[in-house]
Amino acid sequence: MLDSIPDSTAGPRDRVLAAALELFAHRGYFSTSVPDIVRASGVSTGSVYHHFGDKEGIARTLYDSVIERMEQALEAIRERHPDTASRCRSMIELLFDIAEHDPDLMSFMLHARHREFLPAITPVCSSRPFQLMRGVVAEGMRRGEVRRMDETVAAVSVFGGALRLIQMRLDGALDRPLNDFLDDTWDCAWRAIASDAA
Amino acid sequence: MLDSIPDSTAGPRDRVLAAALELFAHRGYFSTSVPDIVRASGVSTGSVYHHFGDKEGIARTLYDSVIERMEQALEAIRERHPDTASRCRSMIELLFDIAEHDPDLMSFMLHARHREFLPAITPVCSSRPFQLMRGVVAEGMRRGEVRRMDETVAAVSVFGGALRLIQMRLDGALDRPLNDFLDDTWDCAWRAIASDAA
DNA sequence: TTGACTGGAACGAACGTTCGTTCTAATATT
DNA sequence: AATATTAGAACGAACGTTCGTTCCAGTCAA
Numbered sequence: 001m002l003d004s005i006p007d008s009t010a011g012p013r014d015r016v017l018a019a020a021l022e023l024f025a026h027r028g029y030f031s032t033s034v035p036d037i038v039r040a041s042g043v044s045t046g047s048v049y050h051h052f053g054d055k056e057g058i059a060r061t062l063y064d065s066v067i068e069r070m071e072q073a074l075e076a077i078r079e080r081h082p083d084t085a086s087r088c089r090s091m092i093e094l095l096f097d098i099a100e101h102d103p104d105l106m107s108f109m110l111h112a113r114h115r116e117f118l119p120a121i122t123p124v125c126s127s128r129p130f131q132l133m134r135g136v137v138a139e140g141m142r143r144g145e146v147r148r149m150d151e152t153v154a155a156v157s158v159f160g161g162a163l164r165l166i167q168m169r170l171d172g173a174l175d176r177p178l179n180d181f182l183d184d185t186w187d188c189a190w191r192a193i194a195s196d197a198a
Numbered sequence: 199m200l201d202s203i204p205d206s207t208a209g210p211r212d213r214v215l216a217a218a219l220e221l222f223a224h225r226g227y228f229s230t231s232v233p234d235i236v237r238a239s240g241v242s243t244g245s246v247y248h249h250f251g252d253k254e255g256i257a258r259t260l261y262d263s264v265i266e267r268m269e270q271a272l273e274a275i276r277e278r279h280p281d282t283a284s285r286c287r288s289m290i291e292l293l294f295d296i297a298e299h300d301p302d303l304m305s306f307m308l309h310a311r312h313r314e315f316l317p318a319i320t321p322v323c324s325s326r327p328f329q330l331m332r333g334v335v336a337e338g339m340r341r342g343e344v345r346r347m348d349e350t351v352a353a354v355s356v357f358g359g360a361l362r363l364i365q366m367r368l369d370g371a372l373d374r375p376l377n378d379f380l381d382d383t384w385d386c387a388w389r390a391i392a393s394d395a396a
Numbered sequence: 397t398t399g400a401c402t403g404g405a406a407c408g409a410a411c412g413t414t415c416g417t418t419c420t421a422a423t424a425t426t
Numbered sequence: 427a428a429t430a431t432t433a434g435a436a437c438g439a440a441c442g443t444t445c446g447t448t449c450c451a452g453t454c455a456a
């Protein structure tokens with residue numbers, strides 16, 4: 001799984017990132033002030049600006065690190081599994097795991113793309129993790145494991161349900177852990193795009 | 199379809215709502231200042247506060263009206279169609295239509311639920327339109343049109359893909375209109391939850 | 397001694413909101 | 427019919443606060 005961002009004992013840079021992740025995830029970007037981050041991290045205003053330049057620099061750094069670790073985890077899954085079905089299923093499992101184990105991280109990642117969160121950030125659909133998921137589905141289509149159709153539609157159809165379920169869990173609308181819903185979710189997801197041959 | 203919120207010739211209250219919808223949809227809640235709304239609507243600061251109390255009052259009023267009209271449109275579909283499949287398909291068509299015809303409205307509705315947008319608003323998953331969609335799926339399950347599984351999972355599985363596709367379209371990541379993807383989307387959506395009997 | 401880093405006071409700008417006034421049109425009074 | 431009264435709507439200048447950011451004196455490692 002993804003390593004959590006370190007806290008307390010770590011250097012000031014990491015302490016700021018850890019505090020910002022939690023605050024951004026809970027209150028959002030604009031409802032979190034720099035003084036809030038300064039207070040929560042125990043790092044001084046001057047240091048924060050020395051390390052990150054400005055408030056957006058904090059968010060951008062955070063976003064980049066989250067996206068990169070996410071991409072690596074997904075890529076690892078792609079390498080480990082040969083067939084499209086187990087690739088997709090493992091990816092959904094990964095997403096569920098992260099959402100349960102590190103909800104702040106998942107919350108940040110799911111929300112960071114909105115205009116409201118980070119001004120002028122690349123939208124999710126163009127983010128590398130999503131492209132990777134899309135690529136897996138597209139490859140499955142070439143191999144005949146996935147039905148022929150628009151690649152984008154196929155990608156959103158496998159992962160769309162899982163992502164929305166995660167959002168519900170993060171919003172507190174699901175009282176049981178996501179794993180309890182994994183089998184049903186996966187069943188729906190794969191039926192949606194599986195080739196009729198199989 | 200849903201009526202658009204009136205502009206220019208309308209009363210000050212409606213002009214404020216129309217301006218706020220556009221601004222909130224494009225820039226988000228916190229990136230839109232009250233002076234922005236005042237400028238865009240041509241209504242004075244004092245009037246805005248006279249009618250809506252505070253900034254959040256504008257957003258809440260807007261949200262309530264959008265949710266209510268959305269719920270009515272979905273309920274009309276439920277009444278017009280007897281079976282679950284055509285109900286769900288019509289609902290996806292409706293969502294696609296709104297996204298194409300009134301992207302600001304759809305953008306506002308999809309984003310309004312985030313902590314970042316409206317502080318302390320009821321999350322989507324608890325909103326009445328979503329409950330209505332969920333109800334349709336649940337009824338389909340009782341009738342045997344939908345496979346037996348967790349109701350929530352079934353609901354997010356039918357509509358999750360479509361909603362994510364809409365988000366991509368709003369983000370400018372889809373160059374063709376959503377209708378071009380309707381058949382593929384619907385095919386995936388219904389396969390995901392359709393009873394094996396049929 | 398030097399250079400990188402830290403600290404927190406201080407700054408201007410922009411925010412959401414308030415306030416006293418003016419305008420408008422309907423009602424009451426003569 | 428003409429005037430006086432009034433309540434609500436509209437207005438925009440001004441307020442206090444908080445924001446993101448800067449600045450510079452102080453600290454510590456090399």
